[in-house]
Amino acid sequence: MADKANAHPGAAGRAAAADHPASIRNVVLVGHSGAGKTTLVESLALASGALTRPGRVQDGTSLSDYDEIEHRQQRSVQLSLVPVAWNGIRVNLLDTPGYADFVGELRAGLRAADAALFVVSAADGVDGATRLVWQECAAVGMPRAIVVTHLDAARAGFEEMTEVCRRELGGTDPDAVLPLYLPALGERRSDGTAPVTGLVGLLSQRLFDYSGGQRTERALDDGQLPPMREARNRLIEGIIAQSEDETLMDRYLGGEECDVKTLIEDLEKAVARGVFHPVLAAAPAGDGSRQGLGTVELLELITGGFPTPEEHGIPPVTTPDGAPRPALTCDPAGPLVAEVVKTSSDPYVGRLSLVRVFSGTLRPDETVHVSGHGMADRGHEDHDVDERVGALSAPFGKQQRVLEAAIAGDLACVAKLGRAETGDTLSAKEAPLLMAPWTMPDPLLPVAIEAHSKADEDKLSQGLARLVAEDPTMRLEQNPDTHQLVLWCMGEAHREVALERLRSRFGVQVDTVPHKVPLRETFAQPATGRGRHVKQSGGHGQFAICEITVEPLPGGSGIEFVDKVVGGAVPRQFIPSVEKGVRAQAARGVTSGYPLVDVRVTLFDGKAHSVDSSDAAFQTAGALALRECAAQARTLLLEPVADVEVTVPDDYVGAVMSDLSSRRGRVLGTEQADAGSTVVRACVPEIEMSRYAVDLRSMSHGTGRFSRAYARHEPMPQQQAARVLEAEGGTAAGR
Template sequence: MAERATGTAGAAGRAPMADRPDMVRNVVLVGHSGAGKTTLVESLLAATKTIQRHGRIEDGTTVSDFDEVEIRQQRSVNLTVAPIVYNDIKINLLDTPGYADFVGDLRAGLRAADAALFVVSAADGVDGLTRILWEECAAVGMPRAVVITKIDHQRADFDEVLATCQDAFGEGVAPLYLPVITNGKVNGLIGLLSRKFYNYATGARGEHAPGPDHEARIDEYRDTLIEGIIQESEDESLMDRYLAGEEIATKVLIDDLEKAVARGGFYPVLAAGGGVGAEEILEIVTQGFPSPLEHPMPEITTIDGKPVTGIACDPDGPLVAEVVKTTSDPYVGRISLVRVFSGTLRPDMTVHVSGHGLADRGHEDHDVDERIGALSSPLGKLQRPAAKCVAGDIVAVAKLSRAETGDTLSDKDRPLLMTAWTMPDPLLPVAVQARSKADDDKLGQALGRLVAEDPTLRLENNPETKQLVLWCMGEAHADVLLDRLSKRHGVEVEKVDLRVPLRETFGGKCQAMGRNVKQTGGHGQYAICHLEIEPLPSGGGFEFVDKIVGGVVPRQFIPSVEKGVRTQMGRGVVAGYPVVDVRVTLYDGKAHSVDSSDMAFQIAGALALKEAAAKVPTLLLEPVDEVAVLIPDDYVGAVMSDLSSRRGRVLGTEPVGVGRTLVRAEVPELEITRYAIDLRSMSQGTGTFQRTFLRYEPLPPHLVDKVTA
């Protein structure tokens, strides 16, 4: 930290790869869209001379990610990594999307990182999604720091946003620096522990004593900071000495601060914007954040699920690595971003690929050997060759044709499996169809590549509606997927109206006859059956009852009648939807010794069911889901009212943790096809929900014509 010493940047233009885990820091940047994460990454790249301010590496190579608007837009929906070197320590900066739709990439960034920088705009403050992500990091004990960006913005209010952060994130959040702003221009930062003014007016950092007009503000924040550090100190005598009026040495405070930050007990707040703050952030990252050696190892098992212990972050240990991000390009091929947790990854070695338990989303499980391609250190679109990747580091691997996001790479002679990180369920269905026959021919392969990249995507080929459905995280997620199909894979698709699979049933009891009598020149068809049809309670399924006496329908043809009834039930009797919840009783019939056959009685059974549908009313049934909505308390009323307006029945509420409520309801599927979008709008991105099929219920009469049309 600046409170300790001034750091130095690493050599520019080279591919930084660490030789030891203790020389690596993996840091994920978290914050909502517009908070300034990407701008902060660029300033850190420039501060370490990895790129110049105009987006070029020192040797003149253009890093297109930092000077093209289109590429910046792509970065806003993708997890990207930018490796830099500071004080001979390699820092992997993992820039995550700021939209809730791309939480899959954000979770991948959390998995690959050992600490998090929460980026909050001084002009906009803390949003609900950032609060939720803070809680996620707290649940796993991830060390964190807060960077308040855009302090030079005309609407910036550092003190107010700092107070908001302290209220939102809880105890242990305190500033290390205070920005000095005069007439809207950022002049520098005041270090609270050192009581020094770091002046950036000339571009380079200079140290001065703060002016007397700053003393009262320094004292206010400094006392709070010192008390917070001492509370986290392992030296129990420190608090007594401080309360007794002893001046605690700055070095002691900095040592305790760094330890508290590394174990996730204290969360320093830094400031950035107007050309200041990068140096101070790099210092807290390298000196306060933990190395991979200090990060707990994810749970590891054998392929058959037996726990494996004793594996540590050791370059000489058994290989255990994980694919945290997959991208594919029709020209470059597949690139896998890999975090190595144990062992050393080298080009051309053969590894075992295993994973990953998402078969229900169209992601097949893997258990194969693959040869590693070239290793590289990514920076923007530039891939700089790397000779190896040791435990704790992150690297890009070329041409892993079978590995997908979430898969484990291990020694081929000792296959292992890492427990996958939790992925949210995609709950927005989007039905699509190919625009042309040529697009249809290429669609399957293109979708396979998208599935390999994105574990939050689920593909469904609905056998009832005959529709291809992409289950997405939200509207922005769907738009990005369709854009990738078009621009990256040359496949044009268009959205179509989603069809919800309905059911039919009988509204009353009746009797009907199926008569299939046809005479031709040779063998004819002769089959007559009398059926009694009656509805069953919801969920009753199908029952076939044989009450034939006297052999009026030969025994070998009774299964034929049932088969014909079942076939017609699958086709529907009125609107073309499958028939459910019905009991069919065969009680009479006639046969011919020559012209009766299996097929004749199948047709007769089907005809009898269709005749019954003409005699009694039939009902359309719609699927009803049980929905569980988790929201902040402030939105409970709005959500319950909205569910009721969707023909839902609210079953009750229950508190979950502090300030959050779970609302349970039963809602027709027809009413929640776009609920993922609507809930996000209602709750400002803080609400989540789950849905489970419950049963079928009669569709209200006023909706029958609309739905069947």
């Protein structure tokens, strides 16, 4: 790490192909939108020599804004990989979007990485979404470190933010979250603030000065030592508490001076095991500078303290038919297992698949087996195909640097995998394997779309298929009841990006239309009706008369048809015709145009003609009889009701329950979830839930999550039904 005595920047430059897993570090950057993740990635690339000047690669384009949608929206909307090299180590930096709508990109980054770097803005602090991701990483033991940015912001302070991180992220062991450095301040400005010009190493007790644009190192003055003594002692005690050497604590308490080299070794081991989480500070390089504040220290932490792919382990694998397989290791000579963590479309190259190689070695121009299972509910049908791998490359802005191979532990872009989708497994053709896809949140914001023109309609199916293949958090539905094409998204920003990608990448213009929920109607009381279909126009006429009764049934009963004709009033061969006509009319609806359900229709009388009666005539008569019953009886509009579970921090339970009640929901109860959070269960009409994904996020400041499942159809209140039908131009229910 950079706090080693006499530490100095190692060999720096662009990341070449790794030759062994031990020379690879895969790091995902996590943090809320605006925390400075992308700026930090650029600073690390500049400090390592991968960039020649701030924010620009050799072709003059920006390292981060290579996606035109990101450029327009001024925020990251997708996972991006930036490989750099430091001290002979290839560091794959995975920059993730901070906005909650793009949590799928974050989950993909977590799957591909072996350690996480949490970026926290000193101006904004730790938000609820960051806490949730921290807890998720803690649950699987992923090593984590914290970087505090925006130190020059008003009211910002590194020490104060460190305490916030200890309180918010430290959990039951806040002494596992401690700074490795303290900021060194320059001369005070006119507004009373002082710029951070360097870092003081707590273990080495040396000053790393960045004020001249290049990092320099010198010993501390005698007057600078006392203020840092308390923080240094706390750090040493925190390292010793996590040390695998059980005698170290006894020696320390006995007054023995701990060797700095031993402390650093124990610190690196504790970080790699995920039990100690150092806090560092960082700031971008200024004009003419190559090294931003804290970038060298951070690169040293990544290469010295974060685990190698060999240490992190591999998710379990099976055969495509589900048979278990022995656990794999991160061995370049082992069986090939790689996973597609991101899929994108390049206008010149075509489809590009970002893959993490977990075992074996992936080479260009070889044939691999592509397995995708377990995501059929999101529109990704199970598939097993063989495909030829195209060129391998390492992305850097708009550039693609060719790779000869990608070994176990590394990440690479693969060209021309036409069938591979995000979450798919690549394995050897002769020994197919399957890695279960990572957990993805359900998209809960429905967006109904229609092709803008006939030309767009011809391209819509293919464009949507490619869009969904890229993003497993998106689900495509062709609703059989409303006949709408519905794109389920994570939120409004996700929706905007999806529609923009359809237009700009796939050349498909769509219009959004109001989303419909599948309503039903039923009879509120019994009724009797007569269907008479008699026509004579020369030759064979049409003659059919039937009399029916309709009575309501309990919810979920569907349509029940009963034959009680006596004496052959309706010939036996025409009774199925009457039933067919009744069911066809019920599917079309009788008053509002919504399907009729939960009734018993009884045929008890009728008349036929020996020549003019026919199947078609009795179908028409049956439909007319059902419509006459509806004209005489009161009908009800039925709406779908969902079982909803909302998980929120305890502070927001009251607001969530009040909001659910305002949506005509019935709160069924609450129960404690994890420490500090509560699950609220309720039944809520689905017509009130269309924007709940957006509203809950706003209400809970990004910390709430919910799930819903169809429960049943229930009668809609008469006033609400009248408003719905009036809006759709239908007939008022309940007449």
